[in-house]
Amino acid sequence: MKIVHYPHPALRCQAKPISSIDKKIKLQIGEMFDLMYEAKGLGLAATQVALPFQLLVMNVSGDPDKKEHEFVYINPTLVERKGTMDGEEGCLSFPGLFQKVRRAKTIKIHAYNLLGEKVEVVASDLASRAWQHEIDHLNGVLFVDKLGIIGKLASRGALKELEEEFKYAQQRGDIPPETEIKALIDSLLSES
Numbered sequence: 001m002k003i004v005h006y007p008h009p010a011l012r013c014q015a016k017p018i019s020s021i022d023k024k025i026k027l028q029i030g031e032m033f034d035l036m037y038e039a040k041g042l043g044l045a046a047t048q049v050a051l052p053f054q055l056l057v058m059n060v061s062g063d064p065d066k067k068e069h070e071f072v073y074i075n076p077t078l079v080e081r082k083g084t085m086d087g088e089e090g091c092l093s094f095p096g097l098f099q100k101v102r103r104a105k106t107i108k109i110h111a112y113n114l115l116g117e118k119v120e121v122v123a124s125d126l127a128s129r130a131w132q133h134e135i136d137h138l139n140g141v142l143f144v145d146k147l148g149i150i151g152k153l154a155s156r157g158a159l160k161e162l163e164e165e166f167k168y169a170q171q172r173g174d175i176p177p178e179t180e181i182k183a184l185i186d187s188l189l190s191e192s
Ligand SMILES: [Zn+2]
Pocket: 090, 091, 092, 093, 133, 137
C-alpha cells in the first residue's frame, strides 16, 4: 500500500459504501495510519491509497502518540454546514502544493465507527476543514477543484510537474498503465 499522487485515477473514483468490517479492512486501516503519520498528514482517505471504499482515518493532532485523537470513520456523510472560512490547505496526494480553500466553518457528520455503531460528529475550524477535505476525497473531489481563479492559476505549474512525474513513473513501470489501474479499481468495486 502507498499514497497515490495526482493524477492517479483512484483519486477520481466514487468510493463505495462498506457493508462489513472484516479483518482485511482492519489491517488496511492500520497501514493507512502508518502512511498518514509517515507523510505528516492529519487525515487520509481510502481513495488516496487506491482503495475505492468509504473509509477514512484521521488524527487532527498529527501526533501518533496521541491515540485519543485517532479516529476511523466509515461511510461518512456531511449532514449540515454552517458559516465559511478561508485557510491554506494541502493534500498528501499533492506533495508541496498549498493553496487557500474556502470551507464551511462548522459541520455535522454522520458516520460509522469500527464497531459498526452510528456516530454523529460536530467539528469546527481545523477539524472541520480536515473532514470536508477527506469526505470530498471519497467522492472523487480534490482540493484543487475548490480553488478560486487565482489559486488555480498559481497551482498550474505544480500540477503540471505532478502530471509529468506520474507519466515518468508509468514509463519506468513504477505505476501500472491507466487501463490496468482502472481494471483493478473496478475489480475492487465489484467485490462482495
Ligand atoms: Zn487530500
